[in-house]
Amino acid sequence: MGVGKIHYEFMDLPLRFHLFSAVVGMDGILKSISSDMQTVTGFDAGDWVGRPFSALMHHDDRNKWAGILNGEEEEMGLFMYRMNSKNGDYKWVESTYAVFKDLKYGEKPHIHLLTKDMTVVKELYDYLVSSEQLSMVGQLAAGIAHEIRNPLTSIKGFLQLMQAGVIDTGHYLDIMQNEIERIEMISSELLFLGRPKASDMKVCCLQTLLDEVLVLMETQSYGKNIQIETVFPSQPIFICCDDSKMKQVFVNLIKNGLEAMEEGGTLTVELSVAGERAAVAIRDEGIGIPPEKLEKIGQPFYTTKERGNGLGLMVCYQIVREHNGDISIESKPGEGTVFTVVLPWAGPDGEQEASGSF
Ligand SMILES: Nc1ncnc2c1ncn2[C@@H]1O[C@H](COP(=O)(O)OP(=O)(O)OP(=O)(O)O)[C@@H](O)[C@H]1O
Numbered sequence: 589m590g591v592g593k594i595h596y597e598f599m600d601l602p603l604r605f606h607l608f609s610a611v612v613g614m615d616g617i618l619k620s621i622s623s624d625m626q627t628v629t630g631f632d633a634g635d636w637v638g639r640p641f642s643a644l645m646h647h648d649d650r651n652k653w654a655g656i657l658n659g660e661e662e663e664m665g666l667f668m669y670r671m672n673s674k675n676g677d678y679k680w681v682e683s684t685y686a687v688f689k690d691l692k693y694g695e696k697p698h699i700h701l702l703t704k705d706m707t708v709v710k711e712l713y714d715y716l717v718s719s720e721q722l723s724m725v726g727q728l729a730a731g732i733a734h735e736i737r738n739p740l741t742s743i744k745g746f747l748q749l750m751q752a753g754v755i756d757t758g759h760y761l762d763i764m765q766n767e768i769e770r771i772e773m774i775s776s777e778l779l780f781l782g783r784p785k786a787s788d789m790k791v792c793c794l795q796t797l798l799d800e801v802l803v804l805m806e807t808q809s810y811g812k813n814i815q816i817e818t819v820f821p822s823q824p825i826f827i828c829c830d831d832s833k834m835k836q837v838f839v840n841l842i843k844n845g846l847e848a849m850e851e852g853g854t855l856t857v858e859l860s861v862a863g864e865r866a867a868v869a870i871r872d873e874g875i876g877i878p879p880e881k882l883e884k885i886g887q888p889f890y891t892t893k894e895r896g897n898g899l900g901l902m903v904c905y906q907i908v909r910e911h912n913g914d915i916s917i918e919s920k921p922g923e924g925t926v927f928t929v930v931l932p933w934a935g936p937d938g939e940q941e942a943s944g945s946f
């Protein structure tokens with residue numbers, strides 16, 4: 589996405605934050621809705637009273653709402669989702685909600701929602717994610733160039749020896765073939781990450797996704813005396829995700845882990861399932877994060893690195909939140925850090941509903 593995609597005046601943004609309010613029963617049926625809904629969606633508010641509020645939401649964004657209705661979510665909070673509009677498109681909106689008893693609507697508690705048109709914020713956010721993605725890919729490219737040069741030098745050496753008739757080709761052809769395949773995998777992974785594309789939620793096997801990320805990340809541990817180890821269960825673990833965004837999360841976390849290990853060591857990527865959640869733990873043996881700095885982690889532009897942007901983790905948090913997941917951190921200065929990403933598990937065959945909000 590280029591800069592041209594952002595086509596508004598920043599100072600005019602507040603004018604585009606249209607709001608409307610709604611009251612919904614715990615059965616999900618709209619009791620009341622303010623007429624300003626028309627400004628956001630084009631629909632006539634009166635037509636919606638008595639219908640399920642979820643009918644206004646994009647099918648893939650209804651998880652959180654279902655959780656609010658069945659009491660699994662907090663009684664107050666906010667969530668972002670796509671709302672149907674009259675012209676057939678979807679509008680990004682954010683609802684702040686609170687469940688409470690208002691005698692005007694009877695003895696039972698109702699969900700009160702204040703909903704804001706967030707189209708412009710979503711555009712800004714997408715722009716940020718895609719520019720972070722480009723800067724991440726740029727940073728990876730330097731390490732990859734290094735890593736690719738080595739096998740190319742050895743392939744060239746083998747070819748020269750073969751031409752001179754010094755070595756027997758059979759064995760070396762296999763080595764050369766393997767090296768070329770690895771270079772192919774690394775470059776196609778880098779191209780995949782660098783290519784901006786529209787959001788696309790689909791079922792993915794976490795082992796495959798992480799293996800693909802690790803092909804790239806191994807190029808970053810080059811010359812640093814760092815081992816990357818994986819602890820993966822033998823059964824495939826499925827999640828529903830936008831694979832390029834999810835890769836962006838793991839690249840950022842692993843990159844941070846490697847950058848924290850100036851003295852070398854082992855970086856472990858461990859995958860597990862607990863209950864309805866899949867967890868990916870990225871454990872490094874790096875410098876660690878002092879307790880007083882923990883609260884700054886993930887804030888935009890917080891960096892302790894000379895050449896850092898301080899955006900990697902912020903983008904990770906944002907993407908994981910969109911997938912209805914969480915990131916937690918455990919760290920001991922001088923010993924290392926574990927970042928754990930927890931995501932809704934899509935079940936043993938990947939068929940369980942686990943869609944996120946984008
Ligand atoms: N695994 C880790 N070990 C120690 N410190 C970490 C780790 N991960 C993150 N940090 C700290 O958090 C800060 C913010 O990380 P973040 O990834 O957001 O930005 P960055 O790595 O500095 O820059 P970039 O935008 O290029 O990723 C880092 O500068 C570092 O101080």
Ligand SMILES: [Mg+2]
Nearest residue numbers: 840844900901
């Ligand atoms: Mg980083």
